[in-house]
Amino acid sequence: MTDLLSRAATPAGLRTLDDQDLPELASDIRELMVRTVSRSGGHLGASLGVVELTIALHRVFDSPRDALVFDTGHQTYPHKILTGRAADFDTLRRRGGLSGYPSRAESAHDWTESSHASTSLAYADGLARAFHRTGAPDRRVVAVVGDGALTGGAAFEALNSIGAHATPVVVVLNDNTRSYDPTAGALAAHLARLRSGEAPAGRNLFTDLGFHYLGPVDGHDLTATQDALREAAALGRPVLVHTVTDKGRGYAPAEADTDDRMHACGVIDPRTGRPLTPAAPSWTSVLGAELTALAEDRPDLVALTAAMRLPVGLGPFSARFPDRTFDSGIAEQHAVTSAAGLAAGGLHPVVCLYATFLNRAVDQLLMDVALHRLPVTLVLDRAGVTGPDGASHHGLWDLALLSRVPGLRIAAPRDPARLRELLREAVDTTDGPTAVRFPKATAGPDLPALAAMDGIDLLHRTPRAALDVLLIAIGATAPAALDAARILERHGLGVTVADPRWVVPVNPALAHLADRHRVALSIEDGVREGGAGALIAQHSADHGTTPVHPVGLPTRFLAHGERAELLAAAGLSGPALADTARALLARATGAAAAHDLSHPAHPNPGRTS
Known part of the structure; x- marks a missing residue:
């Protein structure tokens, strides 16, 4: 922590600094971010680009009394x-x-x-209306x-909505011409005209929607940015402040990464920005290569x-x-319905x-794709637990939502081998939609099947043993299931590990396979309630x-x-699965023994009713 970072550790402290201290503060913030993210990984480029803008926001507005709502919070x-978390960064x-x-x-500074x-504009619309109705119209949003x-x-x-109702919201447009990729579509062209001064003076998309427009402003010029924000705050009406920034600045x-300006990175050498360890093949890279080969x-x-x-x-x-290749912009709903039109x-x-x-885009999948039985294939990357990105990025819900x-x-x-073959099967499907899901992880070694049964791959079967436990491994849970099988075998149990490959609809052979075992478990890296396992359980019960x-x-x-570590904490490691199987087996054995005692095979002939 530098002296300036310590003094600017809260918005109140930041506002006590002299203007001439701010460029050095910006440099200190960038240095802290690079040093930290190089060890932890994270979203670096976008944050590097808004350092001066964020300083200006916290000098003009009084957070958290004034609400600062950040879109796409990376x-x-x-x-x-600047809000008390530098020491823990x-x-x-x-x-x-x-x-x-x-x-x-x-x-409290995070709304x-x-x-x-x-989503930030809708949040802001609601907050401004709430402040007005609760007697605090001076609180700015x-x-x-x-x-x-x-x-x-x-x-x-x-x-x-904001423009129509004249809601007093200040919209700060951080225009860096990019999301991950360069921003696509007619809006990007309109913003380019505004940046260049080619648009008609005094009128643009935002003024036509009811906003007062200020800009374009150099978002790295602290004086100009603060002046524009102060003017916007004083107007008491919908205002759009168009700031122009450089993603990856400083x-x-x-700055040299022309692909995505280091939007996101793993552990890197802070001097060069290069990964400290060679990148291993990922599920994503396998998908990309196979889809390209298929398209030949x-x-x-x-592709969308x-x-x-x-x-x-x-x-x-x-x-x-x-x-x-079609880029919808950050508009998944449009992408899915556009895909329906393409199909x-x-x-x-x-x-x-x-x-x-x-x-x-679940509504679009339901009503625009599935209702019409259109051959659209969804490829769902980062399914299951994603890791450090946290609650909003874990792909926990797809199986529960899509299975309905x-x-x-x-x-x-x-x-990887199954990803290639299942992708080919998916795009060969012509009578309805398909989905292929895989995790955010290194693509491990192939796990060949010992045998196939009615479309189900058998990955493991204890030789010459009773069939005690069936583990139905869904997708990337197969390695943990195989690990559990080895542990269970050391306890003298016979185990089968099966991969259904196509999870929905449920393969009828799974119920028959389960019936050959004393207990059966389905394992998925999605939510348990209402997930694929619940469908398999219902089918087996029927x-x-x-x-x-x-x-x-x-x-x-999930945090x-x-x-x-998150999967292990949820009971999806090999040892945890083995413990669950043994507990179920003990429960089943106890229930069977209790049943035998209450219904003896050879009742006492002298017993009367």
Whole structure:
């Protein structure tokens, strides 16, 4: 902690600094962020770009009495540093430490847990109305939104509402021309005209929607930015302050990264920005290579992304087939319904999203895709526990949500080879939608099947032993299930590990397989209640005799931490699964013994009724 960082550790302290101290403070904040993120990983580029803007915001507005609502909260590292959390910043993204996003549990200065884009304006609209109705109209509300996040439909809905009702919200547009990728669409072109001065003077999209427009302002010029914010605060009406910033500002490796300005990074050398360990093949890279190979032979294949072309593995595909790659901006709802139109027109669209972001487009999947039985394939990256990004980014809900969509088939590959073959099966499906899900993790070794049975891969079977325990491993839980099988065998139990490959609809052979064992468990890295395991359990209850016990994640928001430790804490490690199986087996044995005692095979002939 430098002297300036200590003095500016709270907004009140920041406001006591002289203007000439601020450039040095900005440099100290950048140095602290680079030093910390190089050890923890995190979202670096966006936060580097808003250092001066965040300083200006906290000097003009009185947080938390005035509400500062940040959209897509990976730009809030400077905000955390200036609101009492600089001393703990080295705990960033570690289990029990600071969240990588705003967190209401951490600070009164954080109004939302924002990390899904395009929501800040609607929050701000509601807060401003609430302050007015509760007798505090002097409390000011500011929404900080990027040009990328402004492409989302929810942002346009909020602009429409704020402008129509003259809600006194200050919208700070942080225009760095990027989300992950360069911002796409007509809005990006409009902002470019505003930046260049080519737009008609005094009139633009925002003024037509009822906003007073200020800008464009150099968001790295502290004096100009503070002056614009003070003017906006004094107007008492909807105002949009158009600030122009550079993503990755002040850190040479980020400025030189033309792909995404180090939007997100792992552990790096802070001097060079390069990873300290060679990048291992990921599930995402396997997907990208296979989809590109498929498209060579399938001219009907097209790919869609919601402003995340590189993070979802579409770099190779988009380089090879730029005219078959469509970027919706941060607008998952539009992407899914656009895919429905592409499918209705005779193509096979593959929509590549993070599993957590698909939550936003469930209605479109139901009513625009599934209702019409259209052949759209969803590729869901980061399914299950993602790790340090925390509650909003864990892909826990996809199996529970999607398993209720009529006609949707869901595949969960256990290894890279299965990802390739299941993707091919998915895009070969012509009579309805499909989904393929995989985790945020290194793509481990292939796990070949010992045998196949009615579409189910048998990964392990104890030779010449009684069939005690069936472990139904869904997708990436297969390694933990195999580990559990080895532990159970050391206790003298016979174990089968089965991978259904296609999880939904339930394969009828699973009930028959379960009936050959004393106990059966399904294992998934999604929420247990209402998940795929619950479907398997219901099917077995309807069609079999051995109950299937679903094992999965709790239905709650999980904190950030390393993926392996979060899975272990939820009972999804090999030892924990073995303990669960043994407990179920003991319970089943006890129930059977109690049944035998109450219904003896050879009742006492002298007993009377």
